[in-house]
Amino acid sequence: MASFETVIGLEIHVELATKSKIFCSCSTEFGAEPNKNTCPVCTGMPGVMPVLNEEVINLAVKAGTALNCDINLINKTDRKNYFYPDLPKAYQISQYDLPICSNGYVEIEVDGKKSQRALTRIHIEEDAGKLIHLEDEENTLIDYNRGGVPLIEIVSEPDMRSAEEAVSFLKNLRAILVYSGISDCRMEQGSMRCDVNISVRETGSDVLNTKVEIKNMNSIKEVFKAIKKEEKRQIELYSYGEGHKIKQETRRWDAAKGRTITMRTKEDAHDYRYFPEPDLPPVIIPAEKVESIRNTLPELPKQKKERMVSEYGISEKDTEILIEEKEIADFYEKTVELSKEPKEAANWIITEVLRVLKTQDEIPVTEVQLSDLIAEVKKGTVSRTAAKEVFDEICNSSKSVGEVIEEKGLRQISSSDELESIVKKILEENPQAIADFKEGKQKSFGFLMGQCMKATKGKGNPGTIKGILEEALNS
Numbered sequence: 001m002a003s004f005e006t007v008i009g010l011e012i013h014v015e016l017a018t019k020s021k022i023f024c025s026c027s028t029e030f031g032a033e034p035n036k037n038t039c040p041v042c043t044g045m046p047g048v049m050p051v052l053n054e055e056v057i058n059l060a061v062k063a064g065t066a067l068n069c070d071i072n073l074i075n076k077t078d079r080k081n082y083f084y085p086d087l088p089k090a091y092q093i094s095q096y097d098l099p100i101c102s103n104g105y106v107e108i109e110v111d112g113k114k115s116q117r118a119l120t121r122i123h124i125e126e127d128a129g130k131l132i133h134l135e136d137e138e139n140t141l142i143d144y145n146r147g148g149v150p151l152i153e154i155v156s157e158p159d160m161r162s163a164e165e166a167v168s169f170l171k172n173l174r175a176i177l178v179y180s181g182i183s184d185c186r187m188e189q190g191s192m193r194c195d196v197n198i199s200v201r202e203t204g205s206d207v208l209n210t211k212v213e214i215k216n217m218n219s220i221k222e223v224f225k226a227i228k229k230e231e232k233r234q235i236e237l238y239s240y241g242e243g244h245k246i247k248q249e250t251r252r253w254d255a256a257k258g259r260t261i262t263m264r265t266k267e268d269a270h271d272y273r274y275f276p277e278p279d280l281p282p283v284i285i286p287a288e289k290v291e292s293i294r295n296t297l298p299e300l301p302k303q304k305k306e307r308m309v310s311e312y313g314i315s316e317k318d319t320e321i322l323i324e325e326k327e328i329a330d331f332y333e334k335t336v337e338l339s340k341e342p343k344e345a346a347n348w349i350i351t352e353v354l355r356v357l358k359t360q361d362e363i364p365v366t367e368v369q370l371s372d373l374i375a376e377v378k379k380g381t382v383s384r385t386a387a388k389e390v391f392d393e394i395c396n397s398s399k400s401v402g403e404v405i406e407e408k409g410l411r412q413i414s415s416s417d418e419l420e421s422i423v424k425k426i427l428e429e430n431p432q433a434i435a436d437f438k439e440g441k442q443k444s445f446g447f448l449m450g451q452c453m454k455a456t457k458g459k460g461n462p463g464t465i466k467g468i469l470e471e472a473l474n475s
């Protein structure tokens with residue numbers, strides 16, 4: 001059977017982190033009361049005039065510089081005409097043939113191999129409102145709060161060859177946008193949405209076969225699953241000589257059923273009749289402005305990773321986990337600053353903090369709490385096992401580490417005097433075990449250790465006990 005390769009291009013819509021909308025001064029706040037953040041401009045009343053929000057240009061240029069694009073110092077807006085209830089003007093102001101950024105690339109890493117995937121363009125446009133279909137209600141409701149929220153659309157070349165590459169692309173792109181403050185990229189809130197264009201062809205061929213578009217994916221995990229499923233569907237059709245059945249169409253991913261479903265075919269594709277937006281002048285960006293924006297770019301994930309590996313001596317793999325979310329990276333660095341224990345801090349965050357974050361959105365402890373806990377383990381005040389108990393107790397609580405240790409009686413016995421008398425007592429009670437040990441039975445050492453730990457109710461410092469016991473047995 002012939003072997004196939006997958007050809008994937010991505011289109012990503014990202015809501016920009018501006019306070020107000022793209023053509024009016026309404027707030028962009030997410031989760032406001034329905035239709036509260038609207039005015040005659042963003043609801044498309046006749047006779048109103050749009051005014052372009054300068055911050056949109058600033059953030060789009062910032063995105064372009066962070067993603068290695070050419071910035072088009074002269075660009076323009078165009079009308080994309082179509083009717084849909086969430087778009088009261090019956091056109092969307094977007095950019096057609098002269099976008100704000102061209103070219104560019106995103107680095108990806110799959111199986112330890114690093115490479116680049118090209119971008120075609122980035123353009124600015126306005127978001128549409130939101131249709132709300134209430135359960136058991138015949139009528140559809142509309143919330144125009146999102147109408148006029150500024151977006152950038154980032155379009156990649158059909159440069160990716162697997163779901164793994166697409167996921168790496170999206171993760172890195174998202175991290176760059178969040179780190180540079182361009183967008184919060186909360187996919188679950190819709191502030192980053194992804195359309196996937198996918199086709200398959202025989203390996204080695206350079207034809208581009210009919211592609212299918214999967215629209216509006218709002219989770220990177222689901223993008224992965226959808227690509228896997230769609231490439232399988234297309235490969236099966238080609239393998240059985242039924243490739244002609246793959247139509248250029250838009251499909252929707254049904255996450256619950258785990259499959260893609262036809263939304264519309266090419267026959268009902270829109271002819272948008274783009275034309276230059278007559279109510280807005282061309283956008284002219286001074287070259288100096290691009291340079292000054294480039295200079296405001298913060299440390300991006302790639303540089304952060306390199307610095308963290310060399311500065312803290314933690315592994316590349318751990319660093320990748322820590323920098324995936326900027327909030328976690330910041331939390332880590334503050335904890336290290338307080339505790340001076342980069343490896344311990346990485347371990348606690350990766351195993352415990354991220355575990356809790358699977359079921360909640362907010363980091364459950366403060367940097368002070370975590371660094372105190374690390375210090376107490378280092379001093380031997382608490383054992384590692386007890387420290388986990390302390391961690392669970394300080395999660396989502398304002399209690400200090402010291403308070404929890406006292407409250408739960410978790411203080412470890414590290415005093416040699418106290419432990420020596422316990423060991424002495426255990427040895428007196430177990431002459432047979434001593435005899436066995438002297439005959440070379442290593443097992444009885446473990447038994448005696450266990451008895452000592454039990455006598456301290458698990459609070460004895462095992463390292464100290466071990467030392468005392470060895471000395472007593474070997475003397």
Ligand SMILES: [Zn+2]
Pocket residue numbers: 021024025026037038039040041042043148
């Ligand atoms: Zn408005």
